[in-house]
Amino acid sequence: VVSHRDGPSEFARAVLDVVDAIPRGRVLSYGDVAELVGVRSARVVGAVLSRYGVEVPWHRVLRADGSCARHLAERQLALLRRDRVPVRDGRVDMRAARWDRAPSS
DNA sequence: GGACTGACTCGGT
DNA sequence: AACCGAGCCAGTC
DSSP, rough: OOSOOOOHHHHHHHHHHHHHHHTTTTTTEEHHHHHTTSSSSHHHHHHHHHGGGGGGGGOOOTTTTTTOGGGGGHHHHHHHTTTEEEEEEEEEEEHOOOBOOOOOO
16 A cells, blocks of 8 residues: 655665665766666656655766766765766766676676 | 656757 | 757656
């Protein structure tokens, strides 16, 4: 059943779980997260982070081309540098920093 | 139940 | 590099 009380939906929780699992020094695009939770809309991932992002390492999620949303750029870049993510010209090198969750075993 | 809104993405100009 | 336009879909009203 569904409670009438508001909280993160099951979908939102799935998004937050993925983002929470991104290791320091790595990043994912909104579209990557969408794919991992099983939707084809990258936008809705942004919508979840907009509402609940404060609870997770939201700065590890950015656009597919490695750029940040305008209103977040300054803070996000600072946090990414603190994570030692390679940033060049305000852009993350996705080829180098994209989290590749390859089951090692 | 319909219309709108975006922390998006891709292909085409 | 910089615009489009279309597709996307959970929220919100």
